[in-house]
Amino acid sequence: xxxxxxxxxxxxxLQTVIRICYGVLALLVIIxxxxxxxxxxxxxxxxxxxxxxxxxxxVSCVVIIIASKWYGHLGIMTREDYYD
Numbered sequence: 001x002x003x004x005x006x007x008x009x010x011x012x013x014l015q016t017v018i019r020i021c022y023g024v025l026a027l028l029v030i031i032x033x034x035x036x037x038x039x040x041x042x043x044x045x046x047x048x049x050x051x052x053x054x055x056x057x058x059v060s061c062v063v064i065i066i067a068s069k070w071y072g073h074l075g076i077m078t079r080e081d082y083y084d
Contacts, residue, residue, distance in 0.1 A: 029054050 010017050031037065033050035046052055 025054060025058075 029051035032052075032054065039048050042048055
């Protein structure tokens with residue numbers, strides 16, 4: 001029952017949750033730009049850019065979502081009365 005209350009609490013404060021997520025993402029990019037992160041053993045030149053992995057992860061998630069929606073609408077999703 002506690003999980004349902006937590007979900008309702010977060011749903012009621014959706015804008016605050018979104019702002020907190022943006023803040024965490026910005027904080028990760030800032031930390032990545034500082035010398036706290038050792039980039040000495042980076043494999044490619046792109047890995048030396050601040051926030052590369054954050055941007056890469058975000059773009060990858062967007063591509064996965066778009067591809068799965070396209071695939072779903074292509075034929076995997078059927079109408080509810082398909083077997084009637």
